[in-house]
Amino acid sequence: MAKNIFRQEFIMLLRSIAIWAISIALLFFVFMALFPSFAKQAEIINEALKNFPPQLLAAFGMTGVDLSTVLGFFGFLFLFAQICLAIQASNYGFGMVSVEEREWTADFLLSKPITRSSVLTAKLVASLAALAFTDMIVWAAAFIAVSGFNGGRPYDAGRLVLLLATVPVFQLFFLSVGLVVSLLVKRVRSVTPYSMGLAFGMYVLVVFSDLLGTAVFEKITPFKHFEPNYVLQNGTWDWPLVAVSAAAIVVSIAASYLRYDRRDIPAVA
Secondary structure, X not given: OHHHHHHHHHHHHHHHHHHHHHHHHHHHHHHHOOHHHHHHHHHHHHHHHOOOOHHHHHHOOOOOOOOOOHHHHHHHHHHHHHHHHHHHHHHHHHHOOHHHHHOOOHHHHHOOOOOHHHHHHHHHHHHHHHHHHHHHHHHHHHHHHHHHOOOOOOOOHHHHHHHHOHHHHXXXXXXXXXHHHHHHOOOOOOHHHHHHHHHHHHHXXXXXXXXXXXXXXXXXXXXXXXXXXHXXXXXXXXXXXXXXXXXXXXXXXXXXXXXXXXXXXXXXX
């Protein structure tokens, strides 16, 4: 029974995988194709950026960014890919169990000889598989785009790998938080407002954190935990902040199982 649920959930996500993966791949190709010509004028742009307020540059992850380098340019571009990946993962999290309740089919599913924990596990694994497929396409597109449009300029492939390795944990944060929030509210009528709110809300926290010069907000947003500029410049993750994301993932998933086991499921009268 669990295998059937997994198969059905994964098939339902195939179209979403294709849309998100192709969109992000096109983002990489289109903008990296501009790099060779852009890099010739990047020194002028770098000088112009020095005249901007440090808080504004920090808000957009551009502190110390050298746009004339391959990884500096890609790191700036990667921030937009992170927003897309966050929305995708949030969509999966908010829609994982709410879709049956919204369509009044949850009671039919739970009447089958399968525990609620098994249902949630099958759905969770299907969402993780969908994200994994997306990530593989994103990783391949990133390497092809950077290798094909680097303008003959050298770059550290190891740091690029380190940056791309943040994607699964980054998305798992939004997936797990979206899931637990969907189980805490009475009913999710549409996942789009919730997923957009979570993704952009977490990004706005980074902006406020940098503009206000306070480290309070950065403790709770993965956009700061996996900041591309930090990873590429230091060649490592910000492990204390990564630990915050990991803790949020564990707590959210554990709370989701406890809540789903005790949740009152609406049934068709």
